[in-house]
Amino acid sequence: MITEDIYSKYLEMLLQGSKKECTKITQDLLSQEIEIHDLYVHLFQASMYEVGKLWEENRISVAVEHMATAITEGLLHLVYPQIFAAEHTDKKAVISCVPNEYHQLGAKMVADIFELNAWNSYFLGANTPSSELIRMIDEKKPDILGLSMSLFFSLPHLTSMVEEVRSHYHDLEIVLGGQGFLWGGHDIVKKHNRLQIIGDLKTLESYIHTRTS
Amino acid sequence: MKKPDTDKSVYGYLYHEAAIIMLQLDKDGTVLDANKFLLDFIGKDNLTPNQKFHDLLVDFGNLPSFSELVQGGQSARLLNVTSHRGLPQSFYFTFYEEDGYVLAFGQLDQLEIEAVRNNLVDANAEINNLARDLQKKNAELEQLNKLKNQFLGIAAHDLRNPLGIILNYSMFVADQAKEVLNEKQVKFLKRIKDSSYYMLKLVNDFLDVSKIESGKLELQLEPCNMHALIEQNVSLNQVFAEEKQIKLVFKSKQHIQEVMADNSKIEQVLNNLISNALKYSFPDTTVEVAITRQENKMVISVQDEGQGIPESELAKLFKPFQTTSVKSTAKEKSTGLGLLICKNIVKGHQGTIWVESEEGKGSKFCFSLPLAEPDNLQKNQIHDMVTPDKHQTVQNIPEENMEKSSPPLSSGILDLEEIKKYQSIGIDFLHNLIDMYMQESPLLINDIKDASEKGDYEKMHSTTQLLNSTSVKLGAVQLGFHCDNILKLDVQKNQQFIQESIVKLESLFLETKKALLAVKNSKD
Incomplete structure (x- = not known):
């Protein structure tokens, strides 16, 4: 259970850049057999949303935000043995950032949520060129493609990436997500079939359930 | 002595050299002049005439107006400027108002950068250590997978002979005892036969897979x-x-x-x-x-x-x-x-x-x-063989019939003279041969001697594999010489028994004229 105290302490350590303390808090929670889902949503996602907000409000610098991101991304490793060892179905998802998008943490957590729900997910990191994405889709033949846009400024890249994917794969189901959509870009849903925007990890999980059966 | 013009030097340094943003603006926030560092940072094409200060900033709609910023004066204000790569960088800005103009200075927090740098170095070291760990674990897993294939191979091989015996004897009993067995017992026997046949096939496939997976697919081109x-x-x-x-x-x-x-x-x-x-x-x-x-x-x-x-x-x-x-x-x-x-x-x-x-x-x-012979696919090349085949000599087979590679298979009437040449043969073979033959089942005879004594599983496997599939196709009974539990018969000491058996066999062949498919370990 992530109490208010644990969360505040974690956020404070995250902003100070203390990886050691953050690791300790996460390990303690894992040893109490916390649900991975809770850890992702209520600790990692919640704290990173707050870090993002602090940066947008010019209350912390880019450097601090990057440090917090790097620490959180490192903490995901603590969870991987559990996530990957679980029983998997043969469902597949390819998750990627759009070109020029350097924030990969959100997309990575989305890939992990797929894994947590017994899917095989293949993650392409930050700033992925369209050609590389197409190659991956070709190789893995996923059931779902997930694209992440953290910054609204990446919208033109996202739009052209979706168009390119669609020109190759007419029926591939696409989900879009990321904090960039808080600022707009929702019109894209009207332009394409089998494409939707998913706001957060909780909605993502319900969505995955509808696609698993 | 002339007093040095410090102001000019300082200004020159800030304008051309210093890693600090320096901007001269009017009261409305229009940029009038900027130093080299700013131009380098945002890209000099990105500063257009009459550009506003706010156009240089990352704005999430919550920025104070320019006059509010200027009123804040010299207390440092954290603002994000978009770099020439389109990425934001945080600068601490201070503002000075003078003669109707505004001077703005923006600097990076060097201590913070130092802290981030240290963290990055640590994180990089940690990732590299993790990567090393992963590589090592990968190598261990590959090793374990090889071991798994070996176990699979050994288990499958050792299961095959007893399974062959169960299969043959269930058929034998079904036939020999059909008059005394009731319908249910016949059904049971059939189940035994069918199941052991299926298991034999599975075990043979296991052997194939374990050989292929361990990189020992041996091609005799x-x-x-x-x-x-x-x-x-x-x-x-x-x-x-x-x-x-x-x-x-x-x-x-x-x-x-x-x-x-x-x-x-x-x-x-x-x-x-x-x-x-x-x-x-x-x-x-x-x-x-x-x-x-x-x-x-x-x-x-x-x-x-x-x-x-x-x-x-x-x-x-x-x-x-x-x-x-x-x-x-x-x-x-x-x-x-x-x-x-x-x-x-x-x-x-x-x-x-x-x-x-x-x-x-x-x-x-x-x-x-x-169609064309590829350069790397040459005659008799053995692919991915880890160890050379050391046990090619199969005991008890005459020299002239020995082959260096797995024996080519020929079909036709069994040459009984060939059998006579062998120094020892399985005693059960003769009994079984006679008994089975009486059922009028086609016979498939595997005369590869017990290579397993030499641990030569590869060789045994390659030959018996085809024999198994052929015998299954024909519904034939396959007799294996190489079964560990078949007694060896000394030809010299048991000449009479062999002679009698062969005579009996020959008469059977003549009587029934049933086709007999034999597999010989010879070139012809």
Whole structure:
């Protein structure tokens, strides 16, 4: 259970850049057999949303935000043995950032949520060129493609990436997500079939359930 | 002495050299002049005439107005400027108002950057250590996988002989005791026979897979007449086709030159594809085997008019133990390994295997083999062999019949003179041969001696594998000399017994004129 105290302490350590303390808090929670889902949503996602907000409000610098991101991304490793060892179905998802998008943490957590729900997910990191994405889709033949846009400024890249994917794969189901959509870009849903925007990890999980059966 | 013009030097330094943003603006926030650092940072084309200060900033709609910023004066204000790469960087800004102009200075927090740098160095070290760990674990896993294949190979091999015995003796008992057995007992015996046959097939497939997976796919390449090979395999399968009232035809569309291939392995592929097609086809349909030439390769296809395979299941066909929703038409069993073995054999020949299928219309399994002899595919080359075959000499086989590679197989009437040459033979062999022959079952005789004594599993396997599949096709009984528990008979000391047995055998052959397929360990 992530109490208010644990969360505040974690956020404070995250902003100070203390990886050691953050690791300790996460390990303690894992040893109490916390649900991975809770850890992702209520600790990692919640704290990173707050870090993002602090940066947008010019209350912390880019450097601090990057440090917090790097620490959180490192903490995901603590969870991987559990996530990957679980029983998997043969469902597949390819998750990627759009070109020029350097924030990969959100997309990575989305890939992990797929894994947590017994899917095989293949993650392409930050700033992925369209050609590389197409190659991956070709190789893995996923059931779902997930694209992440953290910054609204990446919208033109996202739009052209979706168009390119669609020109190759007419029926591939696409989900879009990321904090960039808080600022707009929702019109894209009207332009394409089998494409939707998913706001957060909780909605993502319900969505995955509808696609698993 | 002249006083140095400090102001000019300081200004010059800030304007041309310093890693600090310096901007001269009017009261409305229009940029009038900027230093070199700012131009370098944002890209000099990104500063246009009459540009506003706010245009340089990352704005989430919550920025104070320019006048508010200026009123804040010299207390540092954190603002984000977009770099020439489009990425934000945080600067601490201070503002000075003078003579109707505003001077703005922006600097990075060097202590913070130092802290981030240290963290990055630590994080990089940690990731590199993790990567090293992963590489090591990967290597260990590969090792474990090899070990698993070895275990699988040993287990499968050791299971095969006892299974062969169960199979043979269940058939033997069923036949010999049919008059005293009731219907139920006959049924039980049939179950024993069917199950042990299936297990034997599974075990043989395991051996193939473990050999292939451990990188020991051994190809004995020799000129191969694909026409003849297909014709032979089609005729072997004709019996089963007729049983199921399926028309099995071979259409050769062009003349195809010989290719370098491992005959027995390619035959295994053909047999697998053809028997699969029969397995999943309904009566009164046709299975067509064809061979065509396409550029520098030959393509062999086996096409049925069966049920077809759903598109979603095509990808898993060539993976181990994958079953599809398609069911065999006469409840034939499948080990789920056949196509995986085919794929690896074809790949070993530098060919490809694929399937085209449409639900309700049928499937077409194809494989291609390169026509020209590739540089790295040379005659008798042994692929990926880890250790050379040290135990090629099989005891008890006359010198002139010895082969350095796995023996070519020939069929025909068993040459009894050959048997006489051997120094020892299995006593059970003669008994069984006589007994089995009396059932009028076709006989398939495997005269490869006990190579397992020498630990030569590879050799035994390559020969017995084809024997097993052939005997199954013919519904024949296979007698193995190499079974560990068969007694060895000294020819010199038991000449009379052997002579008598052979005479009895010969008379049996003459009486029944039943075809006998024998497999000899000789070149001819």
